Amino acid sequence: MAQYDAILLSSFGGPEGQDEVIPFLRNVTAGRGIPDERLEEVAHHYRHFGGVSPINAQNRALKAALEAELAARGIELPVYWGNRNSAPFFADTVREAHAAGDDRLLGLVTSAYTSYSGVGQYREDFEKALADTGLGEQMSIDRVREFFDHPGFVTPFVEGVSSAVHQLRAQGIADEAIHVLYVTHSIPNTAAEASGPSFGPGGAYVAQHLAVASYIHGETAPAAAWSLVYQSRSGDPRTPWLEPDINDAIDELAVAGLVKAVVIVPFGFVSDHMEVMWDLDNEAVATAEGHSLIAVRVPTPGVHPAFVSGLVDLVLERVNDVPVDERPHLTELGPWADHERVGAADAGNGGAA
Numbered sequence: 001m002a003q004y005d006a007i008l009l010s011s012f013g014g015p016e017g018q019d020e021v022i023p024f025l026r027n028v029t030a031g032r033g034i035p036d037e038r039l040e041e042v043a044h045h046y047r048h049f050g051g052v053s054p055i056n057a058q059n060r061a062l063k064a065a066l067e068a069e070l071a072a073r074g075i076e077l078p079v080y081w082g083n084r085n086s087a088p089f090f091a092d093t094v095r096e097a098h099a100a101g102d103d104r105l106l107g108l109v110t111s112a113y114t115s116y117s118g119v120g121q122y123r124e125d126f127e128k129a130l131a132d133t134g135l136g137e138q139m140s141i142d143r144v145r146e147f148f149d150h151p152g153f154v155t156p157f158v159e160g161v162s163s164a165v166h167q168l169r170a171q172g173i174a175d176e177a178i179h180v181l182y183v184t185h186s187i188p189n190t191a192a193e194a195s196g197p198s199f200g201p202g203g204a205y206v207a208q209h210l211a212v213a214s215y216i217h218g219e220t221a222p223a224a225a226w227s228l229v230y231q232s233r234s235g236d237p238r239t240p241w242l243e244p245d246i247n248d249a250i251d252e253l254a255v256a257g258l259v260k261a262v263v264i265v266p267f268g269f270v271s272d273h274m275e276v277m278w279d280l281d282n283e284a285v286a287t288a289e290g291h292s293l294i295a296v297r298v299p300t301p302g303v304h305p306a307f308v309s310g311l312v313d314l315v316l317e318r319v320n321d322v323p324v325d326e327r328p329h330l331t332e333l334g335p336w337a338d339h340e341r342v343g344a345a346d347a348g349n350g351g352a353a
């Protein structure tokens with residue numbers, strides 16, 4: 001049995017008022033040379049919604065749902081919540097956990113796939129939080145594996161694509177006239193490759209997305225065409241990022257003239273945050289409607305019961321040291337491996353055994 005004192009729900013963060021937008025964006029882009037025009041453009045997305053991203057409210061709801069699920073299963077692990085780019089920052093959360101006597105943390109990160117943003121950067125966040133608080137000797141932070149192909153994450157998308165396709169069929173649209181766009185966050189090509197070079201040019205990041213999209217599609221609408229497309233690129237326009245952009249893909253489908261409807265599946269994300277609300281519900285849907293295509297956007301997992309209970313299963317597989325070959329996974333890429341511990345080497349795993 002691995003010994004944990006608490007769960008550390010770990011997320012990206014977002015602003016919750018107009019005065020928090022620029023500090024948030026500065027944190028997000030620190031040192032990475034996002035052009036000012038892009039920052040202004042992104043600030044505008046937040047400003048349009050009163051400076052409020054829904055992501056923190058979604059994480060509060062997820063924390064409450066996890067607490068309820070843990071209580072229902074009789075598991076006594078408190079849930080702390082920390083962010084990378086907005087309060088509550090990891091250092092404050094770690095201090096709070098330590099003050100309560102909870103030193104051995106199991107990180108539950110709201111990123112499903114392997115990338116620097118979703119993995120390496122959280123590791124750095126945890127290292128920095130322990131260094132900044134001086135608690136690295138006493139505290140340790142493990143991390144639950146990437147859950148891109150865990151049933152808890154995939155099931156809500158299978159339901160969502162199924163119901164979108166049923167809705168379109170009910171409107172008299174044949175599957176052959178539907179194109180399903182599986183959309184995720186674009187990242188630089190070099191970052192994709194670095195996510196797992198043995199997986200080819202797109203690295204583990206693209207391989208994981210292709211495997212999950214193909215699984216969801218096989219379960220829902222095999223007679224419809226599908227593709228993997230990208231959203232929310234930023235950075236220097238001369239730097240190659242993963243393509244095609246969802247809007248370009250919709251333009252091409254419209255030119256080809258074979259489809260009447262697109263189903264937009266934001267399967268790169270766990271909740272309907274700003275990247276979904278703006279880049280998909282606003283821009284991509286407008287692109288589709290500009291071509292007189294019907295667009296249906298599928299929900300992200302949010303607090304879907306399958307997702308919440310899947311996250312608790314992922315915690316329990318670490319608590320109970322479930323052997324790798326018994327861990328649930330829906331694609332042949334999984335189950336993804338666990339990551340190295342951050343912090344005190346002798347805490348947690350085995351330490352108390």
Ligand SMILES: CC1=C(CCC(=O)O)c2cc3nc(cc4[nH]c(cc5[nH]c(cc1n2)c(C)c5CCC(=O)O)c(CCC(=O)O)c4C)C(CCC(=O)O)=C3C
Nearest residue numbers: 012014028042053055111115117118185187234273274275
């Ligand atoms: C892979 C990935 C995920 C998924 C995994 C994960 O969840 O981590 C993700 C999530 C998110 N990205 C988000 C927001 C932003 N991402 C940006 C910029 C960037 N993202 C990148 C990658 C990813 N991002 C990259 C390579 C950049 C370029 C600059 C950099 O190297 O950082 C920028 C800067 C401006 C711009 O868009 O150019 C913003 C504002 C929000 C919050 C939304 C809200 O507020 O509701 C969330 C959940």
Ligand SMILES: [Fe+2]
Nearest residue numbers: 117185232275
């Ligand atoms: Fe991002």
